[in-house]
Amino acid sequence: MPQVDVRAPRFAAGVTAVVLTLALLLGSGVLVAAQAAVFAVAAGAGLRRAPYGVLFRVLVAPRLGPAREREPEGPPRFAQVVGLVFTVVGAAGYLLGAPAIGAVATGLALVAALLNAATGFCLGCELYLIARRALPARA
Amino acid sequence: MSGIGAVAVVVAVVMTALVAWWLRSRDGAVRVPQGEEVPVDPVFERLGVEPARAELTVVQFSTAFCGPCRATKARLQQLQTTRPGLAVVQVDAESHLDEVRALDVRRTPTLFYLDPEGRLVGRSSGAPRAEELTALVDAHVGVRP
Numbered sequence: 001m002p003q004v005d006v007r008a009p010r011f012a013a014g015v016t017a018v019v020l021t022l023a024l025l026l027g028s029g030v031l032v033a034a035q036a037a038v039f040a041v042a043a044g045a046g047l048r049r050a051p052y053g054v055l056f057r058v059l060v061a062p063r064l065g066p067a068r069e070r071e072p073e074g075p076p077r078f079a080q081v082v083g084l085v086f087t088v089v090g091a092a093g094y095l096l097g098a099p100a101i102g103a104v105a106t107g108l109a110l111v112a113a114l115l116n117a118a119t120g121f122c123l124g125c126e127l128y129l130i131a132r133r134a135l136p137a138r139a
Numbered sequence: 140m141s142g143i144g145a146v147a148v149v150v151a152v153v154m155t156a157l158v159a160w161w162l163r164s165r166d167g168a169v170r171v172p173q174g175e176e177v178p179v180d181p182v183f184e185r186l187g188v189e190p191a192r193a194e195l196t197v198v199q200f201s202t203a204f205c206g207p208c209r210a211t212k213a214r215l216q217q218l219q220t221t222r223p224g225l226a227v228v229q230v231d232a233e234s235h236l237d238e239v240r241a242l243d244v245r246r247t248p249t250l251f252y253l254d255p256e257g258r259l260v261g262r263s264s265g266a267p268r269a270e271e272l273t274a275l276v277d278a279h280v281g282v283r284p
Contacts, residue, residue, distance in 0.1 A: 021148055023144075024141065024145070024151075025141060025145055025148060026140070026141060026144070027140075027141025027143070027144045069206070071204045071206075072203045074203075075203075075204035076204060099141070099143055099144075103144050103146075106147065107147035107148070107150060107151045110147075110148070110155075111151045111158070114151065114155040115158055115159060118155065118159065119159050119162070120206060121159070121162055122204070125202075125205070128202075128204070129202055129233070129239070129246070129247060132233060132236060133236055133239055133244075133245075
């Protein structure tokens, strides 16, 4: 499993929190959809190719110095799928004329992003173990 | 500017603060099991835990993505240097899913504390605070100065 700098997912969560806050304040379904697209790329192509991952590597990491810790990307990548589900519902709510649903789903995604950025607690990662537990063992 | 969106932002910030506070107060809190729990000895036996060989055996379930797990592991290693009666067994949760289910491990790190008779004297989820972990270990293990 590829490894990522532990600071990268946390940075990405911070950017995500800013984007989702703006989207909520502007009531912009398009912006929520853009964040959903970012999640989709991260989940599908991996964190290293994800937009915020690239941003971290190119702009942030060189200023912070070398990575002190790395982690396997599986759980944070799974967390992107969790984020994707919430933002897809949020974007659909806004764009299909149900802004209340849009705001609630986007708000929940914002909670997860804020929590990760502020405390390092990764809700999607915690769900990863619970999901692995619930599913039968893979061969 | 969206009114409902602004409300959602405020609610989200408050919820985040509440969850962060809840996690903080709960992380590492040691629960002492009550009588009726399922017998855990066979599960620990499968993991190769031999509680009879130490005054206190700590079994730590970790996942690779879990930063607090690394800190807790380091702390336990440090305690072991001056407490020869303390044994630590590290278990990777993902590769021991049967045991994870049997012991109802939901988060990492989850720590189990076993006395020399193999009895479960406590369990905790989330990273324990350093001083609490030390106090708990010292309640069971002699310190070599």
